[in-house]
Amino acid sequence: MRTPSGPLRAAVAPALLARALTEPAAAPAVGDSVLLDDGRVVEVLPRRTCFQRLSAAPGTSAVQVLAANVDVAVVVEPLQPEPHAGRVERLLALAWESGAQPLVVLTKADLAPDADALREEVAGWAPGVDVLVTSSSTGEGLELLTAYASPGTTLCLLGPSGAGKSSLVAALGGAAVVGETRADGKGRHTTVHRELVELAGGAFLLDTPGLRGIGVAAGEEALALAFADVEALAQRCRFADCRHAAEPGCAVQEAIESGELAERRLASWRKLEREAAWIARRQDVRLQAVERARWKALHKEVRRSGRVRP
Numbered sequence: 108m109r110t111p112s113g114p115l116r117a118a119v120a121p122a123l124l125a126r127a128l129t130e131p132a133a134a135p136a137v138g139d140s141v142l143l144d145d146g147r148v149v150e151v152l153p154r155r156t157c158f159q160r161l162s163a164a165p166g167t168s169a170v171q172v173l174a175a176n177v178d179v180a181v182v183v184e185p186l187q188p189e190p191h192a193g194r195v196e197r198l199l200a201l202a203w204e205s206g207a208q209p210l211v212v213l214t215k216a217d218l219a220p221d222a223d224a225l226r227e228e229v230a231g232w233a234p235g236v237d238v239l240v241t242s243s244s245t246g247e248g249l250e251l252l253t254a255y256a257s258p259g260t261t262l263c264l265l266g267p268s269g270a271g272k273s274s275l276v277a278a279l280g281g282a283a284v285v286g287e288t289r290a291d292g293k294g295r296h297t298t299v300h301r302e303l304v305e306l307a308g309g310a311f312l313l314d315t316p317g318l319r320g321i322g323v324a325a326g327e328e329a330l331a332l333a334f335a336d337v338e339a340l341a342q343r344c345r346f347a348d349c350r351h352a353a354e355p356g357c358a359v360q361e362a363i364e365s366g367e368l369a370e371r372r373l374a375s376w377r378k379l380e381r382e383a384a385w386i387a388r389r390q391d392v393r394l395q396a397v398e399r400a401r402w403k404a405l406h407k408e409v410r411r412s413g414r415v416r417p
């Protein structure tokens with residue numbers, strides 16, 4: 108980790124490790140600012156923004172933090188092969204959910220003869236979000252990206268493998284690894300390693316191989332931002348509880364008919380909503396299981412101490 112007196116490898120204090128067993132979000136993640144005592148991490152300072160997913164560890168209900176304090180969430184998508192709408196939309200929902208400012212960076216412009224037309228199309232999937240066209244090979248558009256990398260800012264690259272994330276990092280001149288975290292899972296040792304590089308201008312860049320396939324636990328607010336176009340239309344439907352199917356006066360269906368809104372956009376919005384609802388339900392089930400286990404342990408303890416006769 109990075110300290111005023113240079114890089115440092117620090118272990119997590121036992122008390123914090125113990126807490127992280129039942130509350131994984133308490134464990135330090137890449138991008139965190141932490142409190143050190145005697146060379147050990149004793150506390151994670153409040154996070155400004157946070158990428159998280161449901162913990163994979165069985166028996167836990169809590170979320171696992173993948174990256175903290177990211178300022179700009181960069182959705183990296185290649186222009187060649189063609190940009191993938193569903194993937195961009197999913198990552199944008201995740202970006203909005205994190206609290207960071209989303210940005211779309213299209214890569215490999217040198218391989219795409221129709222980069223501007225593609226940019227227009229992608230912009231339709233990203234309402235309210237800047238979409239940049241870049242090439243790490245020719246350097247095209249990199250200065251646009253640097254404009255987001257002001258000193259002290261942390262950018263996080265989200266995108267599928269092969270999208271050109273590492274090439275972007277290299278093209279922007281990032282090299283030195285300044286961060287690494289180690290997390291203890293339940294009963295086993297997990298090493299979390301994500302690269303945090305510092306750019307010449309004093310910004311930080313986080314390359315995240317693990318973020319691409321994760322479920323979108325985007326809440327209502329994040330989805331409303333990611334699908335601001337659909338949301339705005341829905342405001343104009345005749346019925347407040349319009350489901351945008353066959354209701355009369357549905358502004359969303361009207362927009363689809365007139366070609367103003369792509370039907371795919373509505374389907375994508377619905378899909379992510381269903382997914383978010385499913386994740387929320389699963390989290391509820393997990394919480395209930397944890398609660399039951401707690402009661403069972405308590406009963407056992409009470410019986411053992413002989414205060415209650417079975």
Ligand SMILES: Nc1nc2c(ncn2[C@@H]2O[C@H](COP(=O)(O)OP(=O)(O)O)[C@@H](O)[C@H]2O)c(=O)[nH]1
Binds near residue numbers: 241274
């Ligand atoms: N032509 C071209 N190829 C690129 C560009 N950026 C990346 N690539 C190539 O795409 C492949 C995947 O790039 P990489 O940066 O490793 O992707 P990552 O998996 O997202 O980190 C590599 O073969 C790169 O050389 C670009 O701007 N232009």
Ligand SMILES: [Mg+2]
Binds near residue numbers: 272274
């Ligand atoms: Mg890479």
Ligand SMILES: [Zn+2]
Binds near residue numbers: 341344349354356360
């Ligand atoms: Zn409607």
